[in-house]
Amino acid sequence: MASGFLLALFLSLLFSSAMSQSSPQLSEAQQCRFQRLSASQPSRQIQSEGGVTELWEESQEQFQCAGVAAMRNTLQPNSLSLPNYHPTPRLVYIERGQGFISVTFPGCAETYHSQQTQKTRESEWQRQDLHQKVHRIRRGDIVAIPAGAAHWCYNDGNEELVAVSVNDLNHQSNQLDQKFRAFYLAGGVPKRGQQEQERQTFQNIFREFDSELMAEAFNIPSEIVRKMQSEENRRGLIVNVRERMGFIRPDEEQEQEQWGGQSDNGIEESYCSMKIRTNIENRRDTDIYSRQAGKVNVVDRHKLPLLKYMDMSAERGRLYQNALLSPHWSMHGHTIVYVTGGDANVQVVNNNGQTMMNDNVNKGNMFVVPQYYTVTFKAGNNGFQWVAFKTTGWPMRNPLAGYTSVIRGMPLQVLTNAYQISPNQAQQIKMNRGGESLVLSSGGRSD
Template identity: 40%
Template sequence: MGSSSWLSFSLCLLLLCRMSQAQFGSSQESPFQSSRRSVSTRNECRIERLNALEPTRTVRSEAGMTDYFDEDNEQFRCAGVSAIRRVIEPRGLLLPSMSNAPRLVYIVQGRGIVGLVMPGCPETFQSFQRSERYEREEGGRHRRPRDEHQKVYQFEEGDVLAVPNGFAYWCYNNGENPVVAITVLDTSNDANQLDRSHRQFLLAGRQEEGRQRYRREESMKENILRGFSTESLAAAFGVNMELARKLQCRDDTRGEIVRVENGLQVLRPSRREEEEREESRSINGMEETYCSMKIKQNIEDPRRADVFNPRGGRITTLNSEKLPILRFIQMSAQRVVLYRNAMVSPHWNINAHSIMYCTGGRGRVEVADDKGESVFDGELHQGQLLIVPQNYAVLEWAESEGFQLVSIKTSDRAMVSSIVGKMSALRGMPEEVLMNSYRISRDEARRVKLTRGDEVAIFTPRRESRAEA
């Protein structure tokens, strides 16, 4: 009895596990594990019109700027997400902070390092010897004592970083060019128990508020240490009042991205060493603990593509099967690169909203709602964002210069249903159902089902239709 029920449970897990049949490669998944909540009032989301969105407010810092999309916009509100674009100049340090919502960050451009402090994890990065640079600057007067801190990760263009809510996080541009990153925060995630506002808690510095909330304009956001009395802070840290006052950053006007004059010296493995470490871990067959969990993955490299059509483009999906931390964040990402005039098959997102951000080129996007009405039919170009609600039908069509997108989705196993092409909704139905549904002949039904042949998800336009139009 005991063993049989265990067996049946195992099998049910197994079954869950097997639900990884993919449409785009091995990426699509069951809609069922999402545990995101809908909002309370019926009809709250009367989306009669979608818009290509751009940031509505920019806050400049000493070494970069932060562009906020308006989270009170109905499209953001209905999807339950927030979005931020940051530009970090070379030698710019994004000060440590944490948020009430988990996030995915896509690196549009540049390279740098990121630190994520995971509570309870050991300080595994230790420096035992002098750094050359330090020696030069400080004149080699005193041997540098070792520093210990948690793991630091390198990132580069095309990486997706996964940051759980409540984890302290900082970031530094150690490259030659600005880092440009688009961040989507899932404020309606179960992990956020308060309300659906994005709340960023600074651990250092202070910054102009990114949003007019229920306060007068231009209010400053202080770091959380400023919210304690200096006396208590000094007692807690065991330092004097002067140093405690410094930690409160009272007169700091640098904003959330500050310039590190001589460059930040932190211990970090090279990209190559990092990859080797990751590989050895995956050879071992498991992540050792959550402390050594992988938090990033590149989705730009064409060799990682799940769908590749040499004349049409490619699609690369990053879900929790590939990056397990996404299981906890309940988000996933998809990179779409379309060549000249290529098209993504009309489809709908089964179990997630899709937050599409255009990283380059231009494309025509069409979106249809549950009443069969067009709620978007327009162009999306670099820097614009479009939120496609769950189940809404969408079609993307590159202009002559091509079209590059990154889509952040609100499920760790976002699942798509194509309408046409291989493994699509229409191909799954009997001919006679199509004949009677659309009042078409058997031959027409066959053309509807089969014209796209083995093309999956990405289509190259056919002469027939183009000519005729």
């Protein structure tokens, strides 16, 4: 299997494209027939030795409708998020700090050496240690973790590393049910002292195996297996590291050059060397920019080809003081908005004449805008910043107001007859925003 990997890759690009689309698995529980959306904070948390995991309530109607599970991990300096994998693709936004992440793909070679740390008695081991690629991550990065790929993360900085992540539970590659699961290769939530729900979700897969059998499988003494099983481990999911870890990795800019832009043809890229991260704050990549109103930056499958397989995307937005995001609907997926700064009034309307949301949202809030529902943001006096996670790799918006809007695409006569207005008034609806498109400046009205 491994020998045909490049061929497999090529074919997978042609044929596994089905994986790049979310498949809505609409059990009764997931129906989007609820009445209210709301800005919410994480409701549960798992305290670990080296940090904390905060979970948004997966059973909330809005998250059920979108089919996602959201969490925020905070790693203390010099802490390690233990290796784990989940059955669904995950998109991560690095809100604060810096660190290293590694995502392990099966069948890919270990060709990276660990950097020799400054003072260590065991350098003889580390000098010869081969492992898979380790990636530098820092504030503003979007990291893509495919379903089933084991990953770990280390905070090598001097401040907390805060990572907000969303898993798309409805992704087509998930043949289990619509429930968040994490399989840990080490640590795990202690059996005592935690809620049932967390015990069921974050367990160490080694713990329940027969230790003699594992000892034979790894050809190691049982005492090591018992350490792997962490029977009495109370360190949780994030642990303190004894000595600082260091990794030799390819120069970041070089990595950027190699994969930026030209990987879109989908053929020369190799699964094993695929870029898993990009910075969403990158000014060169800004998709929409208005000197008066703000800017929006999208990371989709064109900027990060791995998102083709994961069928997810992300957006970084900033509105200046009192500016607006044009009322619009999203065509290909749900949007999960996480507020990173400022505040805004958010209005969401559905097709049955109901206001689903008309709230002020603040830093740390998360809310869902369901696919096709119409939404608008109006920033407060301090502006508004957000990151949005989307359950499609091909995000596409239909703005109602502005230069690129649906309304502007309609003939005047359709508007005059639809709204029983004069051609002059119809012209105002179409043209009064001039060249502004998605982000709209605050300004005097023309009346």
